[in-house]
Amino acid sequence: MITFQFLDWLWIVLFVALMIFFGIYFYRMGKRSQSDFFLAGRGLPWWLPASSVYATHTATDTPIWVAGVVYKYGFAGLWYAFFSAWCAISAFVSTRIFRRSLAYSQAEWQSLRFGGLGAELLRGWLAGWQVFMNMFILGWVGIAMGKLCQMIFGWELWMGLFIFTTLGAIYVLSSGYWGVVMADFQQGVIALLIIVIVSIWGVVAAGGPDEIIAKLGSYNSSVEWEVPNEWKDQQAMIRVSDVETGKPIAINSESFAIASSISKDAQSKLESRATTLIKSKETHAGEILFPTNVNKLQAGEKYTIVWASDDSYNRVNIDASVDSGISWSRVASHHFNGQSWRLNFFSFTGMFEGQFPVAWFVTMMIIALIGGFGMGTSIDWYPEAQRIQSAKTVRDASYSIWAGSALVLIRNSIWAAAIIGFFVLYPGIAKSGEYEMAWYRIGFEFLPVGLVGFLFAGILAIHLSTVSTHLNLGALYATRDFYHHYVNPKASEAMLVKVGRIATFVLLLGSFVFGVIIGEEITAWLIFALWIMAAGVWLPNILQVIWWRFNSWGYLSAWIANLGLSWLIVWILPRFGVIPALPDYLQFWILIVLNAMIYLPVTFFSKPEDMDHLVAYYVMSRPIGFWGPVRKEAEKQGLIATT
Amino acid sequence: MSFIRREWTSADADDWHKEDWLAIIFSTISYITLVIGTALSFLTITIGFVVLAIGIVSAGIMMWIIDPKLKKISNEYEKKQKDYLRQLEDIQRWEVEK
Known part of the structure; x- marks a missing residue:
């Protein structure tokens, strides 16, 4: 307060x-x-x-x-x-x-x-x-x-x-x-x-600006990790490996414990510990700094994995294991080493990865x-x-x-x-x-x-x-x-x-x-409303401006189809394991294609808008794009100058 | 005739020309460079000031290209606006067949 x-x-x-x-x-x-x-x-x-x-x-x-x-x-x-x-x-x-x-x-x-x-x-x-x-x-x-x-x-x-x-x-x-x-x-x-x-x-x-840049250059590497819920009451390890060679750069020498719950006080101390270790200069390449065998994490909670920055590597994969390193599950792929990448507007992690x-x-x-x-x-x-x-x-x-x-x-x-x-x-x-x-x-x-x-x-x-x-x-x-x-x-x-x-x-x-x-739940609602609910009608919203043949039935069908498809692709099908949970950009393109398969046939199988109505709109608004037949009609009626 | 047209007739201004496309290109360059330039300049990174300057200059070029055309469109359109508004209200009140 x-x-x-x-x-x-x-x-x-x-x-x-x-x-x-x-x-x-x-x-x-x-x-x-x-x-x-x-x-x-x-x-x-x-x-x-x-x-x-x-x-x-x-x-x-x-x-x-x-x-x-x-x-x-x-x-x-x-x-x-x-x-x-x-x-x-x-x-x-x-x-x-x-x-x-x-x-x-x-x-x-x-x-x-x-x-x-x-x-x-x-x-x-x-x-x-x-x-x-x-x-x-x-x-x-x-x-x-x-x-x-x-x-x-x-x-x-x-x-x-x-x-x-x-x-x-x-x-x-x-x-x-x-x-x-x-x-x-x-x-x-x-x-x-x-x-x-x-x-x-x-x-x-x-x-100050210089100090911020210098500190980002000297800080150790970190990445967010949400400990899987099903890993409670187990011992885990973290491994960081080079993307190019696949060679491990850092690995826990001893495993750390994952509990079903820990106190709030212990939780807050873990966060402070991660912060201190990211800032720490007393580290050596090849070390996992957090979590280590002295830390106990809580299943289902988010933590920051910290490892010593090493200039010999650019991008790394981070994995975790609960079976002493026999099998590994991916925490993050193609992640940048160090913290200086945060100042780069184009710090891409790959074509499709990371x-x-x-x-x-x-x-x-x-x-x-x-x-x-x-x-x-x-x-x-x-x-x-x-x-x-x-x-x-x-x-x-x-x-x-x-x-x-x-x-x-x-x-x-x-x-x-x-x-x-x-x-x-x-x-x-x-x-x-x-x-x-x-x-x-x-x-x-x-x-x-x-x-x-x-x-x-x-x-x-x-x-x-x-x-x-x-x-x-x-x-x-x-x-x-x-x-x-x-x-x-x-x-x-x-x-x-x-x-x-x-x-x-x-x-x-x-x-x-x-x-x-x-x-x-503000963020979850916000992403759904801003991004996914609009994905399927994104292209029809452009077509209605630039293409004379796109009609009201095509546009209406795009809206109706999008309402159903967006829920299916984003939540319902992944939830029941029918399709995997897809990255948001992929969801966008899938919704674009699926919707087009509905509104394009609807447009072509229904009549074009009345030509006089289109001419009146064209003369008033002078839209950009594919309006050839409407323009010709407007010229024929003497409503606009002939080109 | 110069590459960038500065004089427009009312009929020409209503159509789409290369000046519109150039304005769009410079507008986009300006937005991208303003985002990058402002953030980097705030941290006094030298390249940030250069990028920011590119953003401001791009915005200036955009306006220089498109302003004569927009002025012409606006002037011509304002003359017809009263009639169009009357038509709009007729449609709103179901007094004409659309």
């Missing part, structure tokens, strides 16, 4: 007052029309939606996620967070096309791109999906705030979720997107400031960059779509998306430098739940009195910017795509704003339910 002083509380009170002020000040603008409540009247200069993109995608769980991958994989871990790079291409392709469509939401765009019953089904489906997703996202960022408040104040998990999500709801209910985007701007500034301050403090606490294979990197680059040709290839597209439409021109929309995402990527790098500093201070942490809190620990352990309160105000800014966006975005889909389009098409502007407010309130309540359901 952390104790706040007067100055710390002052920062927090000032920040909360500022947020409430935004709600009151922009109340009048938000209530003017549906366009004001959800798009700030489509009149924003590029830097306002840009700051909103950046602030929205800086949530309380983001430093947890970035710290987790950078602590484990070094700077190469930043490629895990590179998915925002879809904006490198999107800013000049799908952003431009979407802004020209003028659709309020991605669901509405479906009914402009496709026609007839298929389009209406898609619009309804996407609207429902987005209301659910926004509630779900609110739940997981809310519970991440709950975890933080538990760490800082010792509160119950639900208290942080309830208090601070409600605070965000106050100004969203009052002023809609105007409040969101204006608050996002100042929240973005505060968040960036505190990220830079804490990260500088982290680097300094680790001894924790950072080239195949994974290539997959991530394709997903991140090529996804920019499509709409909805990333979960972040949906809030971005709202920001694109709130920009006053096509040019402003393009620059806002490019600059907002550039800031997100730069922010990740600033965090990463601090996490490398944290690793130098605490290199022996094996439990992901502990090292994922690295950036917050730097802030709360090393910042002086007064600045700790500013850090918490920054955390509030990070949290509120995300919460407010998803409250307003979920309400947009509920109001525009459900209520207005299907329930009451003749609704007045005042009525639509009123329904927007009611939808915001319902989303708030729903988020509490989801937050409590998600509880402590």
Whole structure:
């Protein structure tokens, strides 16, 4: 628990007052029309939606996620967070096309791109999906705030979720997107400031840049290991061998014990021991430093295996045995020797082997960059779509998306430098739940009195910017795509704003339910939602933009097939031993192929969209890609100049 | 005519040209180098400053290439936007057949 002083509380009170002020000040603008409540009247200069993109995608769980991958994989871990790079291409392709469509939401765009019953089904489906997703996202960022408040104040998990999500709801209910985007701007500034301050403090606490590099060069080698549950009450050994020759480099001279349980105190001493030994210079090549015969480990727990660094080897395999070395099971393959590899962005462990294979990197680059040709290839597209439409021109929309995402990527790098500093201070942490809190620990352990309160105000800014966006975005889909389009098409502007407010309130309540359901399992849910649930529709999301022949039935079938296939490939089939547990990049490609086997026949066996509908869409949006027949028809009708 | 086109007619600006592809390439280079350059510069590693500079210059070139085209597209499109918005609301309220 952390104790706040007067100055710390002052920062927090000032920040909360500022947020409430935004709600009151922009109340009048938000209530003017549906366009004001959800798009700030489509009149924003590029830097306002840009700051909103950046602030929205800086949530309380983001430093947890970035710290987790950078602590484990070094700077190469930043490629895990590179998915925002879809904006490198999107800013000049799908952003431009979407802004020209003028659709309020991605669901509405479906009914402009496709026609007839298929389009209406898609619009309804996407609207429902987005209301659910926004509630779900609110739940997981809310519970991440709950975890933080538990760490800082010792509160119950639900208290942080309830208090601070409600605070965000106050100004969203009052002023809609105007409040969101204006608050996002100042929240973005505060968040960036505190990220830079804490990260500088982290680097300094680790001894400064030169010291960090020197220490990584001198530290012993280490790798994470989860002791198998079935190894309890046995004696085990560790072996480290050279990848090239297969020759053992280090091996336990005597075995160590694995117990079914050990005390918490003993557990914490083991972690400290691993940390000390990674830092130790009094070692000799060929030694396994941890665990040794004096250590007793617990089955099912995670530990850091430590061995003396030896410059004669680059990459090693690490194995463990419980039958005195007769048979070995693999702990890690193609792992780097020493710790300097953590500063290398391209520390590949092989083409397909180890924790950072080239195949994974290539997959991530394709997903991140090529996804920019499509709409909805990333979960972040949906809030971005709202920001694109709130920009006053096509040019402003393009620059806002490019600059907002550039800031997100730069922010990740600033965090990463601090996490490398944290690793130098605490290199022996094996439990992901502990090292994922690295950036917050730097802030709360090393910042002086007064600045700790500013850090918490920054955390509030990070949290509120995300919460407010998803409250307003979920309400947009509920109001525009459900209520207005299907329930009451003749609704007045005042009525639509009123329904927007009611939808915001319902989303708030729903988020509490989801937050409590998600509880402590944030990371597992996050990976499933961000990565796997989107894999099968990644290519259809591009095809709908670049290929005229792709129709609503093909797209709808891709969505339905993906929902079933992703559960099968990721969880159900591996669980029953039908297929092995596959690496995530392989799951992605399998889902791409399996889905294509469903939506491509559906597309070709169903009729193309009505040509007049496609021509109207083409003339308005001018999409990129394979639109030859539609363009010819548009030229024939004299709607665009002949080339 | 120079390799990079700086003057656009409204009809041409609406189509896709090599300038769009060049902007995409420089945008991608910029993102990758900003990620690497910022992290390494934060640890005052010399190559980090060089990579960061490449990222900033790439962003500048990207804007120099694409800005005239984006300006033209925006100016032309704003003239038609009012009509398009009216059509959009008609579809939303089921007042026209889509």
